[in-house]
Amino acid sequence: MKILVQSAPFDVGDETNAFTNTHSNVGAVVTFTGIVRDDDCGSLDAMEIEHYPAMTQKAIMQHAQSAQNRWNLADVLVIHRYGKLVPGDVIMMVATAARHRADAFQAAEFLMDYLKSRAPFWKKEWVKGSPRWVEAKQLDEDALARWE
Amino acid sequence: MQLIYFAWVRERIGAGSEPYDGPAQTVAELVTELRAREPRYDLVFSDLTSLRVAVDQELVDFDASISQAKEVAFFPPMTGG
Numbered sequence: 001m002k003i004l005v006q007s008a009p010f011d012v013g014d015e016t017n018a019f020t021n022t023h024s025n026v027g028a029v030v031t032f033t034g035i036v037r038d039d040d041c042g043s044l045d046a047m048e049i050e051h052y053p054a055m056t057q058k059a060i061m062q063h064a065q066s067a068q069n070r071w072n073l074a075d076v077l078v079i080h081r082y083g084k085l086v087p088g089d090v091i092m093m094v095a096t097a098a099r100h101r102a103d104a105f106q107a108a109e110f111l112m113d114y115l116k117s118r119a120p121f122w123k124k125e126w127v128k129g130s131p132r133w134v135e136a137k138q139l140d141e142d143a144l145a146r147w148e
Numbered sequence: 149m150q151l152i153y154f155a156w157v158r159e160r161i162g163a164g165s166e167p168y169d170g171p172a173q174t175v176a177e178l179v180t181e182l183r184a185r186e187p188r189y190d191l192v193f194s195d196l197t198s199l200r201v202a203v204d205q206e207l208v209d210f211d212a213s214i215s216q217a218k219e220v221a222f223f224p225p226m227t228g229g
Contacts, residue, residue, distance in 0.1 A: 051228075052154055052205070054205050059207075115228045117226055136224070
């Protein structure tokens with residue numbers, strides 16, 4: 001398992017290839033990439049992501065571990081950025097490797113639902129020069145509840 | 149013990165962290181004590197449903213013990229991913 005929390009950009013293709021090539025006996029690799037989305041009017045200047053350094057890595061590791069316990073996985077990769085990003089920037093990626101695709105798909109979705117509402121990150125949007133904290137969505141809570 | 153604040157909690161309190169050396173034994177007792185300090189604390193902690201708390205980097209409920217804690221962090225619901 002590799003969990004990286006970093007401000008630096010990363011290349012999703014390079015990371016996916018490296019992750020895939022590490023494992024000789026898997027039949028499926030699923031990846032998800034999260035990207036900073038502009039609003040409908042194109043007015044998002046930037047997105048600032050704050051996190052809790054002492055907790056972030058540890059908390060994501062615990063959930064990657066529970067994904068490993070729950071599904072038959074060969075490996076998990078999570079990379080999540082913090083700091084100031086602009087629309088189109090890659091925020092994060094999740095990759096799961098398994099012998100069979102169902103395990104890889106489900107574990108990737110589980111990890112995403114977790115990262116959305118339990119990993120200690122907070123997003124602040126800058127719209128036309130004004131900052132605004134992004135509020136947590138009930139939809140994301142509901143998505144997480146289906147795994148319990 | 150260190151108190152740590154993130155996102156709008158940090159902004160409204162006006163500090164990222166501060167030491168605490170009081171008598172509170174649970175998160176709830178700590179919250180009551182902080183609210184009595186100053187209006188800015190009272191405002192931040194007025195609606196606990198909009199807050200989350202971690203004791204030594206583990207998410208806990210507001211009735212959790214802090215008697216052995218080194219770090220108590222308050223923050224809004226997370227918005228990662």
